[in-house]
Amino acid sequence: MQPCCLLFFPFFFFFPGTWAELEAGSHMLQLRYFVTFQNATSMQVGGLGLVGDIRIGSLDSLTEDIHYYKTWLHSALPKDPFVFQSFKGCQLQPNGTTRTFFVIAYEGQDLIRFHLNKGTWDRVPDNEMSATAEHLLNNATTLNELIQVLLNVTCVDILEKFIEYGRADVERQEPPTATVFARKAGPAQLLLVCRITGFYPRPISVAWLRDGHEVPPGPALNTSAVLPNADLTYQVYSGLTVAPHDGHSYACRVRHRSLGTRSLLVPWGQSNAGLIAGLVVALLAAVVVIGALWVWRYRKRH
Incomplete structure (x- = not known):
């Protein structure tokens, strides 16, 4: 992945209506990420980056390569590689209650965590990067409301279907x-x-x-x-x-x-x-085989 993968980091959506009209002299960066589900087994992803209404780059839906439209981007973006990760899902407890989780990490360390009941993000370490991410995502109220529904309703519904149809695999037990x-x-x-x-x-x-x-x-x-x-x-x-x-x-x-x-x-x-008994049995079996071979060779010679 390119070092500037943050440009199309899939959790930074901009939804219609979440941003007011820009004041004169102000600037806005938009990072858009698209997922198209063709059917149950395939999907295509794509992305688009804009500064104001200027297209600065895109994410190829087939190769997932990032293409840059402006040469000055190479000088503006970080030179060193870095990695963002996410961990999200839901858990269904035996008593019917559910637990959900959504964590975004940077370079293998947790950065921010989604609080389902409040619909907000909490920083994990108290540093400048986590504070910036927390502020940015907590302002995306439409996105956070959608995440609440996806985790608390959609994810649980899908999990229950998977359990129903895949019960033999999901509830498989092998004794140690x-x-x-x-x-x-x-x-x-x-x-x-x-x-x-x-x-x-x-x-x-x-x-x-x-x-x-x-x-x-x-x-x-x-x-x-x-x-x-x-x-x-x-x-x-x-x-x-x-x-x-x-x-x-x-x-x-x-x-x-x-x-x-x-x-x-x-x-x-x-x-x-x-273990000792097994070794004794193995040794006795070896003696029997060696003895049989000796007798066979002896009879063959005479």
Whole structure:
């Protein structure tokens, strides 16, 4: 994207009737953004920038490239790239209530946030850029009224339709599998690792139990962020640093929507014993195969 992407930033609309006639000697910048929905699977976007009634540039509806009509724009616009982002949508709670959100960010940091009930924008950091954006958008009353309707009505209606027709996908549940193993973390430390994978949906609760009691948060306990798998499920790791042979029993406890009221409990001792048993079985199978090959070669030679 071009460094001057702010020229066609899609949230700065100018609606008819929101601006009074210009006084003599005053100037106005207009940034217009258009979205045309051809059908349910395709759309075209376009934009137009004007200073007064002079067309200074446009956004190509096919390539989304910005075209400049005035050579002096290149000197007036910033030279360094920058990024604007937006995060907007709605959430339907199990009790039927809704939550909406609309946040605009700059360079990865929240800039302003829309307050649905008031229909206004609130700055997140208190700086010159957020103050300018807050002032500009709070003056666009027609735009803010439209955003209220889009978030509180249109978004919720669309979400309910998606849930109705896509219930099998939206309410899919995959139970987690968990394994516990140990790694040496130092001369007198052992790191117990609980790996949980293959679960859906994303929310999950992981805890360590010491002698049946939950280990409280602390420097010895560390749980990773939930990460996606290639098969549209999730995984997470949780580690607990302990002293070897400290005389305590440890277990990893997992709670997930797919398990209902049950918990998945993986004790460290049983996990270790299962690993050893698996290695023994594998070694015995290897011995049998090697013995069979030796007998076959021996008979072939004689």
